[in-house]
Amino acid sequence: MSFTDEQLERYSRHIILKNVGIEGQEKICAGKVLIVGAGGLGAPAALYLAAAGVGTIGLVDGDVVDRTNLQRQVIHFTPDIGKPKVISAQEKIAQINPEVKVNAYHTLALAHNINDLIKDYDFIIDATDNFPAKFLINDACVLAGKPFSHGGILRFDGQTMTHLPGTACYRCVFDAPPPKNLVPTCAQAGVLGAVAGMLGTIQAAEALKYLTGVGELLTNRLLIFDALTMNFRAVKIRRSDNCPLCGKHPSITKLEDAEQPVCDLKSGG
Amino acid sequence: MDLIINGSTEKIKQDTLTVVELLAVKKVEAPEMVSVQLNGEFVRRADFAATPLKENDAVDFLYFMGGGADDERIYD
Numbered sequence: 329m330s331f332t333d334e335q336l337e338r339y340s341r342h343i344i345l346k347n348v349g350i351e352g353q354e355k356i357c358a359g360k361v362l363i364v365g366a367g368g369l370g371a372p373a374a375l376y377l378a379a380a381g382v383g384t385i386g387l388v389d390g391d392v393v394d395r396t397n398l399q400r401q402v403i404h405f406t407p408d409i410g411k412p413k414v415i416s417a418q419e420k421i422a423q424i425n426p427e428v429k430v431n432a433y434h435t436l437a438l439a440h441n442i443n444d445l446i447k448d449y450d451f452i453i454d455a456t457d458n459f460p461a462k463f464l465i466n467d468a469c470v471l472a473g474k475p476f477s478h479g480g481i482l483r484f485d486g487q488t489m490t491h492l493p494g495t496a497c498y499r500c501v502f503d504a505p506p507p508k509n510l511v512p513t514c515a516q517a518g519v520l521g522a523v524a525g526m527l528g529t530i531q532a533a534e535a536l537k538y539l540t541g542v543g544e545l546l547t548n549r550l551l552i553f554d555a556l557t558m559n560f561r562a563v564k565i566r567r568s569d570n571c572p573l574c575g576k577h578p579s580i581t582k583l584e585d586a587e588q589p590v591c592d593l594k595s596g597g
Numbered sequence: 598m599d600l601i602i603n604g605s606t607e608k609i610k611q612d613t614l615t616v617v618e619l620l621a622v623k624k625v626e627a628p629e630m631v632s633v634q635l636n637g638e639f640v641r642r643a644d645f646a647a648t649p650l651k652e653n654d655a656v657d658f659l660y661f662m663g664g665g666a667d668d669e670r671i672y673d
Contacts, residue, residue: 457663458663459661459663462663480661480662480663481662482662485662486662487659500639501639501659502632502661503642506630506661507629550659552659561603561604563604563634563657563659564637565634565639566637566639568638568639570639570641
């Protein structure tokens with residue numbers, strides 16, 4: 329790949345960056361990243377990855393933009409209310425960086441389609457809001473040997489970890505989805521909009537580090553932060569022998585949709 | 598005894614206690630929602646009650662955290 333003058337200008341702040349350079353930018357431009365969820369986490373992740381010049385960005389989301397989203401889902405604007413989120417995001421990406429190819433999948437990620445969704449991508453970002461999807465993405469990526477970034481936010485807190493084949497997976501930490509109705513969601517508990525931005529941006533940085541090979545990924549570590557105190561802590565985690573997915577005697581060998589919704593949000597919100 | 602809980606040293610007045618008892622002492626509201634690491638190894642939920650803690654053990658409570666995309670989406 330050789331860059332045009334316009335590209336050299338657009339990506340100059342990456343290119344002059346130690347350890348990235350032309351070569352790193354070429355890797356970014358050749359990279360393919362799938363973002364599952366075009367909401368609070370997916371919005372900042374998509375914006376930064378598009379600006380960075382990631383060659384192909386896949387967006388998976390079955391939803392449309394709602395007014396309650398606008399407080400934090402910064403890729404969607406007020407006139408987008410009612411529009412599929414993947415289309416709204418695709419339109420913004422085209423304006424930020426027309427060089428980026430966007431694949432918009434207006435669907436939920438489920439057991440029957442997740443393998444098809446992830447198979448052509450180098451790195452997957454879990455930017456979903458619910459545990460069935462988070463566990464499904466983990467299981468599909470671990471079984472397919474795909475690297476991915478997990479992210480979760482609630483109120484003023486965020487947590488994230490990155491998985492590469494062979495490192496601790498989400499099920500090493502949490503073996504199964506939590507019991508129904510125990511986890512409050514953003515709709516019930518609220519979330520500070522900027523916390524979504526902080527976490528989604530960390531996930532985008534992990535994707536860019538993965539593509540360029542720069543630095544140390546958040547593997548075998550769970551980064552937890554509390555925006556109220558701005559304390560960040562990376563808890564070392566170890567791949568668990570008892571993990572039902574990647575442990576010594578795995579009980580999960582194929583993908584299934586967890587039956588539970590997070591909780592009854594329509595009545596609980 | 599001293600325990601290192603979530604990275605900070607804390608004095609616990611009990612001299613002996615299990616993971617389950619520590620969850621109660623720390624007033625963890627929904628123990629079903631917490632994953633526990635003891636000195637870097639995950640403790641199986643079924644073993645919480647039978648796992649004793651000793652001086653200077655490092656205990657991490659890790660909580661489920663959802664959130665991220667939309668709020669109204671229910672996967673079914």
